[in-house]
Amino acid sequence: MPLTPRPAPHGQEGRAPAESAAPPVRLTGGAVALGGRPVLRGIDLTVAGGDFVALMGANGSGKSTLVRTLVGLLPLGRGGLELFGTDARRFRDWHRVGYVPQRGSAASGVPASVWEVVASGRLTRRRPLRPLTRTDRAAITDALGTVGMADRARDNVAQLSGGQQQRVLIARALAGEPELFFLDEPTAGVDLPHQEALADTLRVLKDRGSTIVLVAHELGPLAPLVDRCVVLRDGRVVRDGGPLTDAEVHLPWHTMLGGGTGHGHGHAPDGAVDHGAPPVLSPFDRPLDSPAPDATEHPR
Amino acid sequence: MTALELLDYPFMQRALIAAVVTGLAAPMVGIFLVQRRLSLMGDGLGHVAVTGIAIGLLTGTSPTWTAVVTAVLGALLIELIRERGRAGGDVALALLFYGGLAGGVLLTGIGGQSAANLQSYLFGSITTISVADVVWTMVLAAFVVVVCLGLSPQLFAVSQDPEFARVAGLRVRLYNVLVAVVAAATVTVAMRTVGLLLVSALMIVPVAASQQLARSFRATLVGAVLVGLVSAVGGLWVSAVASYSARVAPGPTIVLLSLAFFALAWPVGAWSRHRQRLAAPFPDDPYAVEDTDEHDVAGHHDHAHGPACGHQAVPHGDHVDYVHDGHRHAVHGEHYDEH
Numbered sequence: 202m203p204l205t206p207r208p209a210p211h212g213q214e215g216r217a218p219a220e221s222a223a224p225p226v227r228l229t230g231g232a233v234a235l236g237g238r239p240v241l242r243g244i245d246l247t248v249a250g251g252d253f254v255a256l257m258g259a260n261g262s263g264k265s266t267l268v269r270t271l272v273g274l275l276p277l278g279r280g281g282l283e284l285f286g287t288d289a290r291r292f293r294d295w296h297r298v299g300y301v302p303q304r305g306s307a308a309s310g311v312p313a314s315v316w317e318v319v320a321s322g323r324l325t326r327r328r329p330l331r332p333l334t335r336t337d338r339a340a341i342t343d344a345l346g347t348v349g350m351a352d353r354a355r356d357n358v359a360q361l362s363g364g365q366q367q368r369v370l371i372a373r374a375l376a377g378e379p380e381l382f383f384l385d386e387p388t389a390g391v392d393l394p395h396q397e398a399l400a401d402t403l404r405v406l407k408d409r410g411s412t413i414v415l416v417a418h419e420l421g422p423l424a425p426l427v428d429r430c431v432v433l434r435d436g437r438v439v440r441d442g443g444p445l446t447d448a449e450v451h452l453p454w455h456t457m458l459g460g461g462t463g464h465g466h467g468h469a470p471d472g473a474v475d476h477g478a479p480p481v482l483s484p485f486d487r488p489l490d491s492p493a494p495d496a497t498e499h500p501r
Numbered sequence: 502m503t504a505l506e507l508l509d510y511p512f513m514q515r516a517l518i519a520a521v522v523t524g525l526a527a528p529m530v531g532i533f534l535v536q537r538r539l540s541l542m543g544d545g546l547g548h549v550a551v552t553g554i555a556i557g558l559l560t561g562t563s564p565t566w567t568a569v570v571t572a573v574l575g576a577l578l579i580e581l582i583r584e585r586g587r588a589g590g591d592v593a594l595a596l597l598f599y600g601g602l603a604g605g606v607l608l609t610g611i612g613g614q615s616a617a618n619l620q621s622y623l624f625g626s627i628t629t630i631s632v633a634d635v636v637w638t639m640v641l642a643a644f645v646v647v648v649c650l651g652l653s654p655q656l657f658a659v660s661q662d663p664e665f666a667r668v669a670g671l672r673v674r675l676y677n678v679l680v681a682v683v684a685a686a687t688v689t690v691a692m693r694t695v696g697l698l699l700v701s702a703l704m705i706v707p708v709a710a711s712q713q714l715a716r717s718f719r720a721t722l723v724g725a726v727l728v729g730l731v732s733a734v735g736g737l738w739v740s741a742v743a744s745y746s747a748r749v750a751p752g753p754t755i756v757l758l759s760l761a762f763f764a765l766a767w768p769v770g771a772w773s774r775h776r777q778r779l780a781a782p783f784p785d786d787p788y789a790v791e792d793t794d795e796h797d798v799a800g801h802h803d804h805a806h807g808p809a810c811g812h813q814a815v816p817h818g819d820h821v822d823y824v825h826d827g828h829r830h831a832v833h834g835e836h837y838d839e840h
Contacts (some may be wrong), residue, residue, distance in 0.1 A: 313718045
């Protein structure tokens with residue numbers, strides 16, 4: 202049970218009422234360092250139940266790092282993170298969270314059918330050594346239907362297009378019937394018709410009352426769905442408010458005004474941020490985006 | 502003498518049991534190694550186990566158990582190095598390959614053991630396997646099969662996408678270690694059958710053959726186990742029958758037989774993938790202008806396209822395009838449109 206002073210709001214299984222007191226995400230004073238170098242600093246982000254939040258910013262602004270921290274893939278260097286009112290280090294209700302990683306491909310070294318990949322998302326609610334129940338199968342079929350891939354269930358994921366694979370990954374997150382979704386760049390490298398299909402899927406989720414946190418470089422067809430836009434620049438939040446206005450959409454990120462860093466000199470304007478690490482890794486080095494192994498596992 | 506009469510010999514009965522057990526267990530682990538793109542991990546573990554065998558021979562303890570222990574330690578080391586840096590995974594394997602093999606040969610020399618003794622582990626000697634070895638092989642294989650089948654949804658998820666699996670609340674590190682330990686156990690299971698230097702072949706080649714034709718993980722697994730079983734039993738039988746006229750070692754025969762399955766499956770798989778690619782629907786352009794005046798009529802066209810006209814028919818939106826000399830012809834009234 203959580204040891205936080207506030208009352209533990211979610212002892213029960215399944216969906217919590219939407220008007221639940223604790224917000225799905227509450228990050229206060231969050232700082233993240235990769236390979237010893239500070240990347241995110243002073244991030245305060247609270248996402249209320251039912252919100253549709255877009256995290257935006259240039260490449261290297263830290264938006265993906267932030268999402269990876271929120272789902273527990275990267276350790277929080279400083280600050281506090283609560284998921285559904287529980288300290289993230291003690292959070293165990295991972296079935297309430299759906300994660301769609303930034304990824305070009307859903308395939309691996311061995312053929313896997315669409316159904317098998319989506320079914321793996323159901324593991325958040327399955328105990329080991331138990332067969333799939335009828336409820337599990339229904340949830341998987343429903344997830345495939347929601348993203349419009351029901352007719353491709355038996356196909357090999359490796360033979361789908363990039364946009365279709367992205368939809369499979371979304372269905373995988375859906376299969377666990379989560380309340381809170383994190384999507385890391387779901388529109389990257391996806392053509393316009395598939396972006397529109399994605400927007401339709403996300404609209405369905407939004408109408409069901411799901412909370413959605415989405416990383417995007419550009420919103421495109423998703424723009425009408427967004428309730429709130431958080432813009433990151435060089436690891437800090439420079440804007441947190443309603444949807445971007447048309448004028449703001451066309452501003453280059455590095456000129457975005459806000460209560461941010463206050464000094465804009467000497468930064469690479471648009472490309473990836475150079476974290477100053479040597480480019481060659483020895484077998485015993487960790488890549489920069491990989492967390493220290495002793496600080497990563499979710500406690501259980 | 503027929504193949505069935507061969508089974509009257511107790512050593513052949515033991516060999517057959519060892520072959521069945523190995524052919525069953527090895528591909529079940531191998532599929533998870535292939536899925537992680539760690540096909541050579543079994544090889545690395547086999548080399549590390551050589552040192553374990555040498556330690557067993559040197560100290561007079563059971564080489565099977567010293568091999569299990571060193572292979573498990575090697576597996577944990579590989580997993581540790583892999584976790585700390587994806588970039589160095591193959592280098593780590595190489596380090597273990599050479600360290601394990603060199604250590605084993607060195608220790609065998611120090612112990613004054615004959616080279617033939619080590620060789621029976623390097624290349625397998627399924628026909629000299631003892632009753633105790635058969636029993637332990639069966640116990641280890643049972644462990645491998647139970648873990649691989651019982652936890653297959655979890656192991657699939659962890660191998661398919663480790664990051665997603667972690668967010669899903671799976672203990673990824675535990676399952677990684679489990680796969681490594683099971684792989685190490687398999688190495689010792691297959692050690693007497695095909696030998697440490699060929700162990701990886703029985704884990705990987707059946708999977709490689711099976712995935713040529715399979716579209717799903719489950720089909721790949723079933724196919725790989727079938728190929729593994731048929732190769733192991735068939736290779737043993739071929740070598741036993743052939744041994745009347747020549748010295749045919751069972752280990753290499755088993756491996757070559759599984760490679761033969763791959764050689765058969767690969768062209769069939771390549772052909773069917775090619776066919777699938779040709780028949781894949783053309784993307785439907787949702788922004789196409791629905792303007793009947795705006796179409797490109799194919800030139801002089803005597804040939805009538807139809808279901809069996811010999812031209813590839815490809816779905817395109819609500820109709821079918823026929824691929825004709827690099828053009829895409831769609832029926833439009835009395836003529837064909839260029840699509």
